[in-house]
Amino acid sequence: MLFSSNEDYNLALSKFESMLKTNNVFFFDSAEFEEITHHYLDAGKVALAKKAIKIGLEQHPSSVNLKLMEIELMVFENKLDEAEKLLDGLYNLEPSNAEIYIQKANIYSKRDEHYKAIELLKMALEFSDDLADVNSLIGMEYLFIDDFKEAKRYFMKCMELDIDDYSSLYNIIYCFEFLEDIDGAINYLNEYIDQNPYSEVAWHQLGKQYYTKKMYPEALAAFDFAIIADDHFIGAYLEKGKVLEKLGEYNEAIHNYEITLQLDDPTSFAYLRMGKCYEKLGNNELAVKFYYKTVHEDPLLDKGWTAITDYYIRQENYQKALYYINKAINIDTENVFYWKRSAEIHRMLQLYEEADIAYQKTVELGNYELSTWIAWADILKLLGEYNNSTHVLLQALEFYPDNAKIEYRLAGIYFILGEQSKGTFHLKNALRNNFKEHFMFQKLFPSVMMRASVKNIISEFQKPST
Known part of the structure; x- marks a missing residue:
C-alpha cells in the first residue's frame, strides 16, 4: 500500500531514521520500505536507499518489488553479473512481471547489446500496466543504435497513450531533425x-x-x-x-x-542579441554596453568575446580588438575561435611573428580551414621563412589536394628557393586546375613572374584567342 497521507509518509520516514540512529528495530510493511527507498533514491542518498532495501528484505525476504529495487541499484553500480543472477531467480518466481524484463533489458543496454534489450522490452509490453514508459524505453534503445525511424515510431506510441508526454514529443522532433x-x-x-x-x-x-x-x-x-x-x-x-x-x-x-x-535572471544570450540589434540600428554605444554585459554575465561564452572583438575589428580599432581577444584567451586558452581571431588581428597590426604563433595554435587546436593554412603560409613568407611556409602549404595540400591557391604559392616559394623542378611541378598543377588565378600568382610573386622560364610555362596553358 502507498502512504495514505504526507503525515503517514513523514511518520514512517522519521521512524526509519530513528531506527538507524538508535539501533532499535521497528517493523514496516514492504510498501513502506519501497516508499522510503524511493525517497532516498530521489534525494540521491544511495547509501540510505541500500540500507532501506537491506532491512526491508530482512523483514520481507519474499518481496519481489524490494528485490527488484536491489537489482536496479546493482545495475546502476554496474554489478551486472550479480544483478543478472538475481533476475534469473525472480523470473522463475514471477515470469509475467514486466519489471523483470525491463531490468534485464537495462543490463543488456549497459553491455551495448541493444537489440537484445529491445527484444526483452517488447516482451515487457505484454505484461506491463505502464505501456507509455516501456515504449519510451524501446524508443531510447533505438536511439542508441541510430535507428531514428523506429525510435520515432515508439515515441509516437507514447504520445498516443499520453498527449502531455513532452519528453517523448521532444524526442520525436529530435528524430525528425536527425532524419532531415x-x-x-x-x-x-x-x-x-x-x-x-x-x-x-x-x-x-x-x-x-x-x-x-x-x-x-x-x-x-x-x-x-x-x-x-x-x-x-x-x-x-x-x-x-x-x-x-x-x-x-x-x-x-x-x-x-x-x-x-x-x-527571470538575465542571460548572456539575451544581452548578446540586444547588442547585435543595437549595432544594426547604428547605436554603437548601446551595442558595446550590451556586449560588455554579455561577457560579464558569462565569461566563458565565446560568442560574447568574439562579438566584442569583431565589433572593434569592424571599427578598425585593432588595438582594442587585440585587448579583448587577449582577455578571452586568458580565460580559455584552448578556444580555437579566439586564436584564429588573435592571428587575424596581429596580421592586421603587421605583428607577423605573433600572428605566426597564433596561426600555429589555431591549427594545433584543430582548425584546418583553407583560409587558415593560406593566411599562415603567407605570414611565414612575409617573415622570409620560406621553408616553414612550404611545410605549412604541403600540410594544407593533404587536406585540399590540387587546390590552386596552395599550388601557386608552393610554386612561387620553390622558385624563390631555387628549386626549379618543384616550382615547375606545382605551377603546372596550379595552371591546370585554375588558370585564371595565375593573376594572383603574379601579385604574390612579381619577381618570379618576370622570369622567362615561368612566362613560358604559363604561355603553354594560355588558350589561343579566337
Whole structure:
C-alpha cells in the first residue's frame, strides 16, 4: 500500500531514521520500505536507499518489488553479473512481471547489446500496466543504435497513450531533425496542435521548425501562440526575438529580449542579441554596453568575446580588438575561435611573428580551414621563412589536394628557393586546375613572374584567342 497521507509518509520516514540512529528495530510493511527507498533514491542518498532495501528484505525476504529495487541499484553500480543472477531467480518466481524484463533489458543496454534489450522490452509490453514508459524505453534503445525511424515510431506510441508526454514529443522532433525531415516535423506538430491547441511546447517547437526553413512569418505566429499559451515562456520570447531580427524588426526584437530579463535572471544570450540589434540600428554605444554585459554575465561564452572583438575589428580599432581577444584567451586558452581571431588581428597590426604563433595554435587546436593554412603560409613568407611556409602549404595540400591557391604559392616559394623542378611541378598543377588565378600568382610573386622560364610555362596553358 502507498502512504495514505504526507503525515503517514513523514511518520514512517522519521521512524526509519530513528531506527538507524538508535539501533532499535521497528517493523514496516514492504510498501513502506519501497516508499522510503524511493525517497532516498530521489534525494540521491544511495547509501540510505541500500540500507532501506537491506532491512526491508530482512523483514520481507519474499518481496519481489524490494528485490527488484536491489537489482536496479546493482545495475546502476554496474554489478551486472550479480544483478543478472538475481533476475534469473525472480523470473522463475514471477515470469509475467514486466519489471523483470525491463531490468534485464537495462543490463543488456549497459553491455551495448541493444537489440537484445529491445527484444526483452517488447516482451515487457505484454505484461506491463505502464505501456507509455516501456515504449519510451524501446524508443531510447533505438536511439542508441541510430535507428531514428523506429525510435520515432515508439515515441509516437507514447504520445498516443499520453498527449502531455513532452519528453517523448521532444524526442520525436529530435528524430525528425536527425532524419532531415523538417516538413514531417511540421506536419506532426500541426496534427498534435489540432488535438492540444494550448500546448506552448508544441507551438514553440513548431516555430523552431519554421525558423529552420526560413519561413519567418509562420515562425513568428507560432511563437506568438506559444506566448499566448504561457506568457512567462522565456524560450518563446527569445526565439521570437531571433525571428524579428531576421525580419529586420530590431526594436521589436530588443523589446522581446527585454521581457526575458524581467521574467527571470538575465542571460548572456539575451544581452548578446540586444547588442547585435543595437549595432544594426547604428547605436554603437548601446551595442558595446550590451556586449560588455554579455561577457560579464558569462565569461566563458565565446560568442560574447568574439562579438566584442569583431565589433572593434569592424571599427578598425585593432588595438582594442587585440585587448579583448587577449582577455578571452586568458580565460580559455584552448578556444580555437579566439586564436584564429588573435592571428587575424596581429596580421592586421603587421605583428607577423605573433600572428605566426597564433596561426600555429589555431591549427594545433584543430582548425584546418583553407583560409587558415593560406593566411599562415603567407605570414611565414612575409617573415622570409620560406621553408616553414612550404611545410605549412604541403600540410594544407593533404587536406585540399590540387587546390590552386596552395599550388601557386608552393610554386612561387620553390622558385624563390631555387628549386626549379618543384616550382615547375606545382605551377603546372596550379595552371591546370585554375588558370585564371595565375593573376594572383603574379601579385604574390612579381619577381618570379618576370622570369622567362615561368612566362613560358604559363604561355603553354594560355588558350589561343579566337
